Amino acid sequence: MLTLTLRDLQFRLRQFSIAVIGAALVFAVLLILTGISEGFNTEAEDTVGAVDVDAWIVPEGVTGPFATVSTLPAGLAGQLRRGEGVRRAAPMVMLAQKLERADGELVQINVLGVQPGAPGAPTAEDGENLMASHEAVLDDGTDVGVGDSFTIGDQRFEAVGQVEDRTYLGGVPVTYVTLRDAQALAFEGQNLANTIVLRGEPKRVPRGYTSLTNQEVVDDMVRPLDGARQVIDTVRVLMWVVAAVIIGAVMYLSALERLRDFAVLKAVGGESRSLALGLSLQAIIAALIAAIIASVLSVLLRPLFPVPVTIGVGAYLILAGVALVVGIVASIAALRRVLKVDPALAFG
Amino acid sequence: MTSVSSALQIDHLTIEYTRGGYKVRAIDDMVLEAEDGELALLLGPSGCGKTTVLSCMAGLLTPTKGKIRLGETAVTELEGAELTEFRRYSVGIIFQSFNLIPSLTARENVMAPMRLAGSHRGNAKRRAEQLLERVGLTDRMEHRPAALSGGQQQRVAVARALVHDPLLIVADEPTAHLDYIQVEEVLQLLREIASPGRLVVVATHDDRFRPLADRVIDMTPRAVAEGTKEVTVELKQGEILFHHGDAPDFVYVIESGGIEAFRELADGSEEPQASFGPGEYFGELGPMLNLPRSATARATSETVLRGYGPQAFRARQYTLTGGRKQGKLAPRP
Numbered sequence: 083m084l085t086l087t088l089r090d091l092q093f094r095l096r097q098f099s100i101a102v103i104g105a106a107l108v109f110a111v112l113l114i115l116t117g118i119s120e121g122f123n124t125e126a127e128d129t130v131g132a133v134d135v136d137a138w139i140v141p142e143g144v145t146g147p148f149a150t151v152s153t154l155p156a157g158l159a160g161q162l163r164r165g166e167g168v169r170r171a172a173p174m175v176m177l178a179q180k181l182e183r184a185d186g187e188l189v190q191i192n193v194l195g196v197q198p199g200a201p202g203a204p205t206a207e208d209g210e211n212l213m214a215s216h217e218a219v220l221d222d223g224t225d226v227g228v229g230d231s232f233t234i235g236d237q238r239f240e241a242v243g244q245v246e247d248r249t250y251l252g253g254v255p256v257t258y259v260t261l262r263d264a265q266a267l268a269f270e271g272q273n274l275a276n277t278i279v280l281r282g283e284p285k286r287v288p289r290g291y292t293s294l295t296n297q298e299v300v301d302d303m304v305r306p307l308d309g310a311r312q313v314i315d316t317v318r319v320l321m322w323v324v325a326a327v328i329i330g331a332v333m334y335l336s337a338l339e340r341l342r343d344f345a346v347l348k349a350v351g352g353e354s355r356s357l358a359l360g361l362s363l364q365a366i367i368a369a370l371i372a373a374i375i376a377s378v379l380s381v382l383l384r385p386l387f388p389v390p391v392t393i394g395v396g397a398y399l400i401l402a403g404v405a406l407v408v409g410i411v412a413s414i415a416a417l418r419r420v421l422k423v424d425p426a427l428a429f430g
Numbered sequence: 431m432t433s434v435s436s437a438l439q440i441d442h443l444t445i446e447y448t449r450g451g452y453k454v455r456a457i458d459d460m461v462l463e464a465e466d467g468e469l470a471l472l473l474g475p476s477g478c479g480k481t482t483v484l485s486c487m488a489g490l491l492t493p494t495k496g497k498i499r500l501g502e503t504a505v506t507e508l509e510g511a512e513l514t515e516f517r518r519y520s521v522g523i524i525f526q527s528f529n530l531i532p533s534l535t536a537r538e539n540v541m542a543p544m545r546l547a548g549s550h551r552g553n554a555k556r557r558a559e560q561l562l563e564r565v566g567l568t569d570r571m572e573h574r575p576a577a578l579s580g581g582q583q584q585r586v587a588v589a590r591a592l593v594h595d596p597l598l599i600v601a602d603e604p605t606a607h608l609d610y611i612q613v614e615e616v617l618q619l620l621r622e623i624a625s626p627g628r629l630v631v632v633a634t635h636d637d638r639f640r641p642l643a644d645r646v647i648d649m650t651p652r653a654v655a656e657g658t659k660e661v662t663v664e665l666k667q668g669e670i671l672f673h674h675g676d677a678p679d680f681v682y683v684i685e686s687g688g689i690e691a692f693r694e695l696a697d698g699s700e701e702p703q704a705s706f707g708p709g710e711y712f713g714e715l716g717p718m719l720n721l722p723r724s725a726t727a728r729a730t731s732e733t734v735l736r737g738y739g740p741q742a743f744r745a746r747q748y749t750l751t752g753g754r755k756q757g758k759l760a761p762r763p
Contacts, residue, residue, distance in 0.1 A: 085538060085545065086531070093533030346529045349490055350590070351518025352546040425517075426490040428529055429481045429602055 086347075087360040091367065094336055098364075101332035102372045105408075108325040109376030109401060112318055114383055116397045119314045121390035125249045126303040129256060130296050132248060133174075133202045135279040138294040139287060146294060146302025147277035148176055148250065154291065156261070156275040161288060169282035172200035173275030175264035181224060181257060182233045189224050191257045192250060193234065195264020201279045204258045206243025212258055219243035221255035234259075235267055250303055252310070253389035322408060325372070330412035333365050337416035341423055348425035358420055362413045369409035373401050435501045436597035436629040438464040438487070443496035445482050446675075448696035455675035455722070456482045460496070464631065464645055469624035471640065472633040474649030480633035483649075484600045487631060488521045489513050500598055500629075518547050522591025524601035528583040530575040536562060536586045537571040543593050561589035565619060581612025588619055599623060601632045605639075617642055650720065659739040665729035674726045678716030680737030684708050687733025691725040705730065714743060 091098050139162060144152045156173035163171040175195030180188050196202040198212050204219045205211060209228035212219045218239040220226050230241045239259065248256040265271055280293075287293045294302075304311075337344075344357055377398055384391045440462040446455045456479040464470040472480045485491035486498060489505055498505040500520065508516050530539045540558035545551065562571050565585040575583050584604060591599050601620060605613040613636075621642050624630040632639060640646055661680060665671060671682065674694050682689070684706055691703040691712065703725045706712050716723050717740045738746065 086534065086542065089531075089533040089538065342529065343531050346525070346531070347542065347546065349488070349517065349523055350543040350546070351514060351594075352543075353514060356546060424490075426485045428523070428525055429485055429490070 084360075084363070087363045087367075090336075090340070090360075091364060097332055097336060098368060101329050101368050102375065104328040105325045105369060105372035105405075106375035106379060108321050108328065109372050109405065110379035110383060112321045112325075113376055113380035113393055113397060113401060114387065114391060115314050115318050115321070116400075117380070117384065117391035117393040118387065118389055119311050120394065120397065121392040122252060122304050122307045122311065123300070124392040125247070125253065125390045126300045128247045129250045130300050130303065132204065132245070133279060135201045135281055135296075137280040137282075137284060138296075138299050139171075139278040139280065139284075139291050140276075140294060142290055142292045144292070145305070146299050147174070148299065148303045149306050150302070151276075153269070153274040153276060154278065156265075156273045156278075158288065158291070159275075159278045162278055162280060162284065166285040167283045168280050170201050171278055171280045172197045172202055173261060174202045174277050174279055175261060175268055175274075176276050177264065177268045178251075178254070179234050179257075179267065181226070183224075183226055184231055187225075189226075190254050191220075191224060191234075192254050193264055193267060194256055194258050195261045195268070195275075196258055197261045201281055204243070204245050204248070207245050209241070209243035211243055212260065213242070215260050215263055216240060217242045217260070219245060219258040221248040221257070222246050223249060223253065223255035224257065237263060237267065239263075247390075249390060252307060322404060325369070325405075326408045326412045328412075329365055329368050329372075329409060330415055333361065333368070333413050333416045334419065336364075337361060337419050341419070342427065342430075344420050344423045345425050345427035345430075348423060349428040354421050358417045361416050361420055362410055365413035365416075366406055366409035369405040369412070370402065373405040376401065436466045436627060437501060438462070438470075438598065438629055438631070439497075439499040440483075440487075441497045441499075443483070443486065443498065444494045445479065445486065445491070446494045451695050452701075453674070453694050453696050457493070458675065458677070458722075462647055464629055466501075466629060467624060467626040468644040469621060469630045469632065469642060470645040470647065471643040472631065472647050472649055473635070473637070473640070475635050478649045480635075480649055481602050484523075484602055484631065484633050487598065488523055488600050489517045518543065519594045520597050522594070522596040522599045524584070524587050524591050524599065524604050526603040526606050528575065528580070528587050528607070530583055530586055530590075532575050535572050535574055536567060536578065536582075536589075539575070539586055540589045540593055543590060547594070557593060558589070561592055562586070564592075565589045566615075579612065580608045581615050584608065584612070584616050585619060588616070588623070592623065595628075597628060599628065599630045601630065603634055603636075604632060605634065605636055613638070659737075660742050661737040663735045663737055665733045665735070667729055667731050667733075669729050671727040671729065671735070672713070672723050674723055676723045678713070678721065678723060680739060681711055681714040681717055681743040682727075682735045682737050683711040685734045685736055687735075688730040689727050689733060689735070690730050691727050693725050700726075711743075714740075717743075 138147060140147055141152050141154055144150050159171045159173045162168055177193050179191055179193045181191045182188055203212060206219050216239050218241055220241055222244050226232055226241045228241055228244055232239055284293060347357055380393055440460060443457055443460040445457040446453055472483060474480055486493050489508060493506060537558045540561055541554040544554035544557060565588055567582060567585055570578060570582055604616055608616060620630055620632060686708055688707050690705045692700040693703060695701055715721060
């Protein structure tokens, strides 16, 4: 049966290739979409992880400092620092802004205001760490190199360092500035912050405030992207259907062409079950080859997308599993046709 | 070791099926016997039901009535797994258009029935090579059907049919697509394989087979009536003269009363075709061309008809009025 299946694939190579290439393109887009959806999470985890703290203090009722606009006095950090279980505490400011590069290009950014050397301050991967006012450390996605000047609002900054993979809200790069510069941009210089970040485990939080874990902050960070993720999920389901239809259509046409062959095989004692198995096997082989090609294609296509695309090993394994199911589902129409073939047709 | 007989017995076989909504009787009460080791010929024109009979013998079609027995096996009583087993091991089929699987080589085509039956690959390969050698295709084993001549393809089909060493080989028009050189090769091969323990039944319209056959079953439809015979038939109202699918006998001329012609549909209803009155004739094509009746004829009132054998009818036809269509016959001289 396997010989028959493989020989037929060889014999109808062109037809088979069309199904495989069509399905591979669909699978590749599926992988990219999965990567984009997953990328929303990964970038949030990377950015929150880079702050390297244990807790985030925000006003009570606020679900997180990134997606909700709320303020608290920056001086609260001193009070918290004296609390039991707290090793370090520092205020942070975050705001969405536009950066104007020296070439006049505007770049959408997320500004994080931090105290140099305190929790939340970045460690530059290239250049120097943030030390003084009007200095900045930027994600390389801004295309601002170390030593370049740029402006945010009416303030001029100099890039002293660069970091990688610090984005959130769908690939918007982070620009670190000093707390005071950020307060000037966000609060007209008032000594306010959006959150106080802590190292250690605070035993008590002042009345009117609440402590969030890193995971709660990540969840809050990706919440504005829920709509986009739902759209992606819907498109993904549709893409699976398209892939099944592509493979199914080719398999069905191939089965129609081979009705006489199936009748002959039944007439010489072949069981419907084993013939059907061969047909399913063809669809599964087509889907799995398409999945392999799609995996390679997705790696090649990933750099073309301006948002983080995170395709984990799990996504490839899921693709293989779902491709298997797609292959089986795709062959159902052809199977039904083949099971109905009357062996007497061989005489026709 | 006892040898198994391949004697074939067909008792009162009737095969009806539905086509285009009409009930068609392809075979009507056929009786046939063939002995073990014979080459039996089902000879007749297209449409006479040869292939239908072969399908029943091979267990691919269930007859409406009648019995088929091959050796000790009551073929018409087999069902399910037993029937699959019978098709697989007791029958080899050679098809008119070879019906080889185009994606497989000659050897793989011969191996296919064995592999489908679960035989080990090595055994199937050895058996296929042995049979292809026997049919003279040692140097064509790796060729696909498209690279083989018609005669070579048919020899591969013969090898495939022999793969399980079956009791019965049925061949449907095995020379239909071959030139005369290839016909000779295939005829010789079929003659060779008809040997003790194996019956070969060939359905063909090719008269060249006749001298090679041990038994010829002529399936050409014949008019029941002698050509020159004349009869008078009297029918009461509603009485049937002949049924759709019956063998032809006479051309009828209505002397008094009337006849309605209709077709019997598969759902039991009737589809009117024509009606005839005194002096009109009908049903001439069946007896003249040896075709089964294409409609049922029923009396609409008390009716008297005169039936003419085909020759008697033609002798009187010069007196026809109304050309070749149904018309009136001039009074008898």
